[in-house]
Amino acid sequence: MATDDSQNVIDQPEVLTHRMVTIEIAGKKYEVPEGITVIKAMWYAGQEVVRGVGCLGGFCGACATYYRTKDDPKVRTCLACQTAVQDGMSFTMMPPFPARKALYDIQKLQDPKQDLFNLYPEAPLCRNCNACTEACPQKIDVREGVWKAVFGDFQSVSEMFMDCVMCGMCTPVCIADIAPNLVALYVSRAQGAHFTEKPAGLDTRIKEIKDGRFDDEWKKVLSMNEKELAEHCATVK
Amino acid sequence: MDIHALQQIVHQTRDARRKQTIPKFSPADRDQLIHKYHPDWRASAYRPIRFGPNEGDKTVVELATLLEGDSPIGSTVDLTPHHTTDVLIIGGGGAGCAAALHAHGAGAKTILATKLRLGDSNSVMAQGGMQISVAPEDSPVTHFIDTLKGGHMQNDHDLLKVMVEEGPSIAKWLIELGVLFDRQADGNLHVKKGGGSSKPRLLTCSDYTGLEIMRVLKDEVINQKIQLLEFCAAVELLSDDDGRCTGAILKDLDNHQYVVVAAKSVILATGGIGRLHIQGFPTSNHYGATGDGLCLSYRMGAKLDHIDTFQYHPSGAVYPEQLIGALVTEGIRSEGGQLVNAKGERFVNELDTRDVVSSSIIRECEEGRGIRTMSGRVGVWLDTPLLDAEHGPGTVEKHFPAMMLQFERFGIDISKDPVLIYPTLHYQNGGVKIDTNSETNVKNLFVAGEASGGLHGRNRLMGNSLLDLMVFGKRSGLTAASRTGSVTQGKLTLKHVERFRAEAKKHGNVSGVISPMILPAYTRKVG
Numbered sequence: 088m089a090t091d092d093s094q095n096v097i098d099q100p101e102v103l104t105h106r107m108v109t110i111e112i113a114g115k116k117y118e119v120p121e122g123i124t125v126i127k128a129m130w131y132a133g134q135e136v137v138r139g140v141g142c143l144g145g146f147c148g149a150c151a152t153y154y155r156t157k158d159d160p161k162v163r164t165c166l167a168c169q170t171a172v173q174d175g176m177s178f179t180m181m182p183p184f185p186a187r188k189a190l191y192d193i194q195k196l197q198d199p200k201q202d203l204f205n206l207y208p209e210a211p212l213c214r215n216c217n218a219c220t221e222a223c224p225q226k227i228d229v230r231e232g233v234w235k236a237v238f239g240d241f242q243s244v245s246e247m248f249m250d251c252v253m254c255g256m257c258t259p260v261c262i263a264d265i266a267p268n269l270v271a272l273y274v275s276r277a278q279g280a281h282f283t284e285k286p287a288g289l290d291t292r293i294k295e296i297k298d299g300r301f302d303d304e305w306k307k308v309l310s311m312n313e314k315e316l317a318e319h320c321a322t323v324k
Numbered sequence: 325m326d327i328h329a330l331q332q333i334v335h336q337t338r339d340a341r342r343k344q345t346i347p348k349f350s351p352a353d354r355d356q357l358i359h360k361y362h363p364d365w366r367a368s369a370y371r372p373i374r375f376g377p378n379e380g381d382k383t384v385v386e387l388a389t390l391l392e393g394d395s396p397i398g399s400t401v402d403l404t405p406h407h408t409t410d411v412l413i414i415g416g417g418g419a420g421c422a423a424a425l426h427a428h429g430a431g432a433k434t435i436l437a438t439k440l441r442l443g444d445s446n447s448v449m450a451q452g453g454m455q456i457s458v459a460p461e462d463s464p465v466t467h468f469i470d471t472l473k474g475g476h477m478q479n480d481h482d483l484l485k486v487m488v489e490e491g492p493s494i495a496k497w498l499i500e501l502g503v504l505f506d507r508q509a510d511g512n513l514h515v516k517k518g519g520g521s522s523k524p525r526l527l528t529c530s531d532y533t534g535l536e537i538m539r540v541l542k543d544e545v546i547n548q549k550i551q552l553l554e555f556c557a558a559v560e561l562l563s564d565d566d567g568r569c570t571g572a573i574l575k576d577l578d579n580h581q582y583v584v585v586a587a588k589s590v591i592l593a594t595g596g597i598g599r600l601h602i603q604g605f606p607t608s609n610h611y612g613a614t615g616d617g618l619c620l621s622y623r624m625g626a627k628l629d630h631i632d633t634f635q636y637h638p639s640g641a642v643y644p645e646q647l648i649g650a651l652v653t654e655g656i657r658s659e660g661g662q663l664v665n666a667k668g669e670r671f672v673n674e675l676d677t678r679d680v681v682s683s684s685i686i687r688e689c690e691e692g693r694g695i696r697t698m699s700g701r702v703g704v705w706l707d708t709p710l711l712d713a714e715h716g717p718g719t720v721e722k723h724f725p726a727m728m729l730q731f732e733r734f735g736i737d738i739s740k741d742p743v744l745i746y747p748t749l750h751y752q753n754g755g756v757k758i759d760t761n762s763e764t765n766v767k768n769l770f771v772a773g774e775a776s777g778g779l780h781g782r783n784r785l786m787g788n789s790l791l792d793l794m795v796f797g798k799r800s801g802l803t804a805a806s807r808t809g810s811v812t813q814g815k816l817t818l819k820h821v822e823r824f825r826a827e828a829k830k831h832g833n834v835s836g837v838i839s840p841m842i843l844p845a846y847t848r849k850v851g
Contacts, residue, residue, distance in 0.1 A: 095666040097327045097643060097744070099698040124646050133850030137555065137577050137843065141444035142610040144650050145730050146535050149444055169733050171646050190547050193502055225729065245504055249532050250725055253539060272543055276502030279540075283504065284511035289458050292492045296464060304465045309481065317477060321351070323469045323522050 417445025419773025422797025475781020630754025640748020
């Protein structure tokens, strides 16, 4: 039975009034509706966006953007798909930055904590300016992570950087030419591949499958007709 | 009303709801609910495909139009290859990366082309986890049964058996590459229970499972020096005189030039269709989810399976405006988050399959028990603070850091206030029909991941997508690589396009669109 849900409406003055705001995209002024995301503002302004859009869900890091709000000298960073525009905002997307990624065979590393210094010799040269941490749209304490990597605390780094979307905004700001996200990626992979206990139960299961432990059950299930299978399925709760 | 005032009912009813158990629907009730409310059953949104391998089969209008669409390639285009390779992989998400790594590892010369950057995909957003039967009380057979039930018994048994049996070795492979799955105190893999599953089976990396796997796979693709063609969208396949697939034409989106690639095998790992916004739904999908692989393989004569069924994820954000369509992970419901209507009542077992939960949310909203937003949307509450109440303060923040951060950016603390949600277009249940090697009925044309069909039946079980990507990415890559020695590079022709055009002409060239779409047309026409 339909009931009246007219009471259950969320107040959204911003939707009702649909205020237009003035923003600057790469130095050019546009009028766009207040509160839409930075990406949507670019589309609204008539711009084709190919580079700079990825998952649109805040996970892929494609839409790394620099922005400044009205009268504030501070240039901040954001993910354009996760940030709303406001009046007087000025922004530009970060171009692809030519950071150097070290190449390695993760499984063949002999001494991953030492190898860090061969692969990324710049990592210990951090000058503590903290610009990387300030640049991180994921709020990771990037500077702390770089130091922990250098001191061999790979586990902490892997935990701290689980939120890292690899947007790379920590890299252009680094005065020691470190690419912290790439350092952390190496460290996290090394942590997983070399310093994490192998799950014994997983090997047991792989062996069970190989040895045919489930073969009888498979035979039974796969020989059932449609009706029998449906009945069997109903018993699995 | 102020949102906080509307949320009060959720806070007020929390303690009473905690004690409540809601039984799952009986099969008959479940079917009735789905037939009445699930978007797959909205007949007016569907029409038969006029011609081609699935002539007469019904699918949504948006997809039917694209499938019948014309190729952008004229008959005069120069087919001299710019690249020649053993295996060409199209798509840079989970399935594409897994295919590339296995094909390359087996010694084949491999090129991976993707229309955005390597890794820009739905895979990177997968939060809920990956179903693999690693727990002692679980088994691949139970995984098989759960998936079959979720898929309304329509799943391809052979594909499904392969997937569940290869799951554990996939987990091992990923761990060896450095993927950090959550662990138990004893070092074994931690498993969570997912909707529609009888046993806890979800491997997770907090709520960043897809991101963690993709960070590692992307890094590995680069470390292995696999040739990448980024911002190169596939716009047509190539065939020889016998109709076998021999390569593809890509369009470089930076300079708008065509790039012709000759390949002994082609693997399409192009993902789903969310950005077609079927039936006007918002979507949780990435920017490039426009069903390109379906159009390309259809023109080549590949048969599609289950393309009339789509998954609407129960919990897409409805508020704030900026997050409309974005996913609120199912993990919240796995940990006990309840769905609550405007009257403060629960109305479904939150861990039922996605089609059931979505249908019941739509029912609540259509029957006037939803909460409306001023932009005309409607939804129900997902009681996220319940997790902190149930498992202790800090639970939401610790287990769902990605969700916390996403809402925090808009001033919402989901550990304190419930989230407004409504189903969002999430997944294409069907796709190009494949065999257990991931090959289509077109020789040397493989399809892996969401673009393929059959495995998931009519409703994919949560957590099975990441595993699908890895298993069939691997199988397509290995099979394609194994043909390197026996297959000689075939001629590069557009005969399949000529055949398709002749058929379209017979049917009056009614589609009127060029496909694939490549990217959705979000840019406002100014002036």
